[in-house]
Amino acid sequence: MCHSRESHPPIPPIAGASITHSELVLESADGTRFSAFGAVAEDAGGVGIVILPDNRGLSGFYEELALRCAELGYSAVAIDYFGRTAGTDPRGADFDPAEHMAQTTQPGVQADIAAAIGHLRGAAGGAADGAQVYAANCVACHQATGAGLPGVFPPLAGSEWALAKDAVPVNIVLQGVTGKLTVKGAAYSGQMPTFKDKLNDGEIAAVLSYVRSNFGNGAGKITADVVKAAREAGKDRSQPWNGDEDLDKLKQ
Numbered sequence: 002m003c004h005s006r007e008s009h010p011p012i013p014p015i016a017g018a019s020i021t022h023s024e025l026v027l028e029s030a031d032g033t034r035f036s037a038f039g040a041v042a043e044d045a046g047g048v049g050i051v052i053l054p055d056n057r058g059l060s061g062f063y064e065e066l067a068l069r070c071a072e073l074g075y076s077a078v079a080i081d082y083f084g085r086t087a088g089t090d091p092r093g094a095d096f097d098p099a100e101h102m103a104q105t106t107q108p109g110v111q112a113d114i115a116a117a118i119g120h121l122r123g124a125a126g127g128a129a130d131g132a133q134v135y136a137a138n139c140v141a142c143h144q145a146t147g148a149g150l151p152g153v154f155p156p157l158a159g160s161e162w163a164l165a166k167d168a169v170p171v172n173i174v175l176q177g178v179t180g181k182l183t184v185k186g187a188a189y190s191g192q193m194p195t196f197k198d199k200l201n202d203g204e205i206a207a208v209l210s211y212v213r214s215n216f217g218n219g220a221g222k223i224t225a226d227v228v229k230a231a232r233e234a235g236k237d238r239s240q241p242w243n244g245d246e247d248l249d250k251l252k253q
């Protein structure tokens with residue numbers, strides 16, 4: 002469906018909704034750089050939307066649509082189709098989409114959609130999937146139920162560390178833990194690996210939000226901003242936390 006340049010999506014803006022948005026240049030697997038517009042929902046988690054505009058490519062209508070999605074709680078990114086042949090510079094009134102449309106290819110558009118999905122799942126996209134991050138990075142030790150393995154891997158279900166103030170679990174996942182750690186009255190002495198080079202801020206926020214709202218846990222979400230601040234504060238740290246001794250202080 003085509004819309005006039007001045008039309009707006011038929012969804013009323015939500016006054017006061019707290020979202021962030023930005024004009025983006027994304028890169029596809031084949032190296033193409035293309036324009037996109039991203040809008041991140043405040044309470045984003047798990048769901049992201051790629052908006053495919055009409056055949057004129059990215060325009061105000063679709064940027065507005067991305068904003069409306071984010072206001073409703075779904076992070077969104079609207080993409081442009083013509084990065085390969087028309088570049089990413091702003092376009093004048095004489096821009097002829099038909100000429101560029103004829104040069105698009107199915108694999109090219111698919112590659113751009115894949116890049117948009119990658120962006121949504123990444124640090125700045127606002128739609129990292131906590132369950133997926135958990136399954137790929139934590140489940141081997143802490144188990145699908147979050148119960149851990151008695152005496153070897155501590156539980157995340159009901160753990161005073163996972164449910165402590167945001168900075169505690171964030172720092173645990175960023176830096177890792179070694180030495181004696183007491184969890185729900187039982188002592189562990191294992192190695193929790195560092196994830197600071199493996200997971201980005203959005204992924205750590207998403208996995209911890211997942212941990213804190215599953216396995217019977219009921220603690221609040223953690224935002225990527227909190228992870229970013231802890232990463233910055235601990236950027237010179239090269240050792241994991243030393244169990245209870247270090248973490249008790251963080252908990253204060």
Ligand code: HEC
Nearest residue numbers: 138139142155156160162163179180182189190191192193
């Ligand atoms: C290789 C096994 C392993 C992996 C993978 C792992 N952990 Fe751990 N984790 C541990 C061990 C062992 C400890 C306890 C460390 C100690 O005894 O000093 C721990 C401790 C913790 C703690 C604090 C104690 C508790 O039970 O609440 C949290 C929170 C935690 N891990 C979260 C995670 C998250 C989230 C992931 C995935 C991003 C993850 N861990 C991946 C082994 C692992």
